[in-house]
Amino acid sequence: MPELPEVETSRRGISPHIIGSHIIDVIIRQPQLRWKIPTDLLSHIQSRQLLSIDRRAKYLLLNFESGTLLIHLGMSGNLRICPLQSSVEKHDHVDFIFDNCLLRYTDPRRFGAILWLGLTPHDSKLLSHLGPEPLSDAFTGEHLFKLAGKRKIPVKQFIMDQKIVTGVGNIYATEALFMAGISPIRAAGNISTKRYNRLAEEIKVILTEAIKQGGTTLKDFVGGDGKPGYFQQTLHIYGKTGSHCPKCKVALKSLKLASRNSVYCPKCQK
DNA sequence: ACAGTAACCTGTTTGC
DNA sequence: TGCAAACAGGTTACTG
Numbered sequence A: 001m002p003e004l005p006e007v008e009t010s011r012r013g014i015s016p017h018i019i020g021s022h023i024i025d026v027i028i029r030q031p032q033l034r035w036k037i038p039t040d041l042l043s044h045i046q047s048r049q050l051l052s053i054d055r056r057a058k059y060l061l062l063n064f065e066s067g068t069l070l071i072h073l074g075m076s077g078n079l080r081i082c083p084l085q086s087s088v089e090k091h092d093h094v095d096f097i098f099d100n101c102l103l104r105y106t107d108p109r110r111f112g113a114i115l116w117l118g119l120t121p122h123d124s125k126l127l128s129h130l131g132p133e134p135l136s137d138a139f140t141g142e143h144l145f146k147l148a149g150k151r152k153i154p155v156k157q158f159i160m161d162q163k164i165v166t167g168v169g170n171i172y173a174t175e176a177l178f179m180a181g182i183s184p185i186r187a188a189g190n191i192s193t194k195r196y197n198r199l200a201e202e203i204k205v206i207l208t209e210a211i212k213q214g215g216t217t218l219k220d221f222v223g224g225d226g227k228p229g230y231f232q233q234t235l236h237i238y239g240k241t242g243s244h245c246p247k248c249k250v251a252l253k254s255l256k257l258a259s260r261n262s263v264y265c266p267k268c269q270k
Numbered sequence B: 001a002c003a004g005t006a007a008c009c010t011g012t013t014t015g016c
Numbered sequence C: 001t002g003c004a005a006a007c008a009g010g011t012t013a014c015t016g
Helices: A003-016 A041-045 A143-148 A157-161 A169-181 A193-212
Strands: A023-029 A050-056 A059-064 A066-072 A077-084 A092-098 A102-106 A114-117 A253-257 A260-264
Touching: A003 A059, A003 A077, A003 A102, A003 A193, A023 A041, A041 A066, A041 A114, A077 A260, A143 A157, A143 A193, A157 A169, A157 A193, A169 A193, A169 A260
Parallel strands: none
Antiparallel strands: A023 A092, A050 A059, A059 A066, A066 A114, A077 A102, A092 A102, A253 A260
């Protein structure tokens, strides 16, 4: 499920229901996620007020008076608001119980994470090495060009590296490269500033549009308000290997990069 | 510094 | 139809 737009959609969906509320209890049914959920988590946030929810890259940062709780949705996680005493399904691993509702974390593959970062969250190893936010002014074609240097790594892997720019996952990397007309296997160090400007622009456009549409619904992703995302209807080539390129009608091809499927148009992307 | 791969999990799709 | 392999939105950690 979650690339940046899905995480942002979750943030916006859950925020109005729980910001300002206090944590009553935390129920951990399955502590074994990517890393074990700290056993003393409740002691950090019990009776504490949730002040705000930020997003950095694909991490959600729940800011309490006492410090920051990090939540990552991994490949298959989702967060949603439920009434108190909602019945529990398989993979509903954690409930954060507030005064009037609960925030439920569900994650079949358990690639996500729930960690306590305390009062200096940005010193955390997970956050301190991240590149710029793609929708910020710090993210530009110049930035990409500069970091690319002479690197030989395929550009698709380059823009999916969270140290280069955050929040661009397989779907949006595929789409942005298509829109910019750049082959996913072109060496990162072999792309002009001009083409990187175009790529940075396309990344911004696509992410902005995807957020506007509530994220991409794959499998059973729903935003924090339970509504599905509609961006999938807008995808141009992701998941469409073999069908006609929307620009030139040539059959779309795909290849593996770092064991991730990469769809591209052999004619439009050079 | 860089590039490539294995690893963490379960559910669904694909292929024989 | 049945079963096993392949594959899926992410990221770290390890290897050479």
